[in-house]
Amino acid sequence: MTGGGEIPLTRMQTGQSGTVIQIQGGFGLVNRLAALNIRPGKRITKVSSMLMRGPVTIEVDRTQVAIGFGMANRVIVELDEAAK
């Protein structure tokens, strides 16, 4: 499955769910996100995003995490079938 289904967190719509498939960053970023349980294979739901390239808030395992825009841009998600 490729194409329209794989997008960064920043381009997801509020309320959409998907699965993290890749984190495009160095070891540091991968580690910091993994510490918050954001890593390939995890199901996430987007809760909100702030205007003007503000942080994106997602829910992972019933916990909310706010991620700065630049970082969120590097978290690639495959959208659920229903959300496409």
Added chain:
Amino acid sequence: MRILLMGNPNVGKSVVFSRLTGVNVIASNYPGTTVGYTRGFMKLGEEKVEVIDVPGTYTLEPTSEAEEVARRMLDAGNIVINVVDATNLERNLYLTLQLLERNIPVIVALNIWDDTRHRGINIELDKLRELLGVPVIPTVAITGQGIKELAGSIPNTNAASPEAPVRSRDERWAAIGNIVEKVQRVTHRHHTWSERLADASVKPLRGGIIALIVIAGAFFVVRFIGESLIGYVLEPLFENLWALVILRLSSLLGGESFIHQILIGKITGDEVNFVESFGLLTSGLYVPFAMVLPYIIAFYLMLGLLEDSGYLPRLAVLMDTIMHRLGLHGYAIIPILLGLGCNVPAILATRILESNRERFIAATLISVAVPCAALQAMIFGLVGERGGQYVAVVYGTLFVVWIILGIILRYAARGFTPELLIEIPPYRLPQWRAVVQKLWMRVYGFLAEALPVILGAILVINILDILGIFGAIANFTAPVVTGLLGLPKEAVTALVIGFLRKDVAVGMLAPLALTAEQLVVGSVVLAMSFPCIATFIVLLRELGVVGMVKATGIMVSAALIAGGLLNVVL
């Protein structure tokens, strides 16, 4: 023996610590409340053992100053009590596995256990114990449930050291996935009202409206409580009762004696002016108790409620875009809010920020443009008397300075600002016992630390006054104070005393018969210029000599520029 309390941020380590040791520490509902470590002692049978409340950490690979502290502490402990958020087992177990690999005896306290049921989470304890190979004790630290069992399991754990292979990150996650699948069942349930509110408060429009309501509400509640305490309780007490004692004492001592000036200061006729007399028993008590304390109580009550509700991280998300313009990210709003109470804990709290650059910017902005509660109380008391618009000018100026200085520092300070990455805790209803206890700790802290300095400052003022030293300083600095700031040269005494206590310093402006405009300039310069001695020491410790000298240089220049401009404009 030394026991370490370790766990992810915001899982309740500090509450467990208070329960085990009886030592009260500040606990709140946001990640990063504890930035240093606190030690206490508990009795274990006949033995007295040391317990350390370690700052929260997600992993043993440190990503911030607070996590670095946590990692270093690990080498010094004999047993780890790993406090785990039962509602977020998977993520919390990552640190647990890392701890197990260190071959240090571990006890798992499965905290926030009461919330698992509401959230539809079912954890099989026996299976979890078996899979981890260590004691697992469900606890609800806030109510004390399970604490006795937790303490009881410590002696048995001492000997048994579990053995775990050292794994890579992916292997750990795989192992955790395995454990969670075996022990945890999650059933679906509907959103609660607090979750709906939680979602709304991080959305741009609704969140912004909620933030405005919360901040405006907090401000009015603080003013209402502060003014009511002053108007109905403390002022009547001083004016109607204490004034009689003072007048009696005054006539006993005779108006001109040295002792009279030190204890009572300058009073005329049969009226005591508690603000202007400047004796130890008059202004020395009136300023801390009747002017500052009411606002300290009101502010910290409100702050405690906000902290425990879990609102502050949401405010951080909302403020993130704006804070990036100042070279900081949204989480810096927490130290800045703490600074409205006292700059000292605020500068300590900058440890939750990741880089040295952010910490320098935040600490400098706090000491320049964030007035502490004591200073604000005096500004409200003295400047407010002349009209609310003057108070607004003081606050407006500080706000503009905050923004401009932030923008300058963003470009001038070296390094880069990392992005926001925070966990947002669920909303919780603040527990009144916890709120009152925290309020008491902070109020007691103010009385224990500020009162001696206030009295000392007033003593110093009187002695310098009697010796005529202020006159010499006043003449020496007259060009700056009079020429640039448009204040009478005597006002310099207040600026000098500002180094000891800013509240007393604002009080010293009272007897000078200043115009409202001069009072505004004086208050702004006092707020911005040199830090008070307590802030000075903490700046030195947190930023080092070079950082502190830079920050102080920025403060003095910013104060003179802002004061000079205000003098021209007003």
